[in-house]
Amino acid sequence: MSYSEEIIVSKQAVPTFAVVILAIIFGFGLFLVGYDQGHLFSIIQGAEAFDDLFIHELTHDMRHAAGFPCH
Ligand SMILES: [Zn+2]
Secondary structure: OOOOOOOOOOOOOOOHHHHHHHHHHHHHHHHHHHOOOOHHHHHHHHHHHHHHOHHHHHOHHHHHHHOOOOO
């Protein structure tokens, strides 16, 4: 009676490029949720964006839940 066993070991390193892209996306998301006070929309909309605060209002509850200072 013969007994054979096969063990497959696959090693896959996480690509550094993917880590960098995800870190950039994370940083951008963190800025949007935690710190944006109209800065992003002011690029297109101008100073009026700082009064409208569209992204701030959109992420307001998430901002409070995450513990960022707001008001
Ligand atoms: Zn608030």
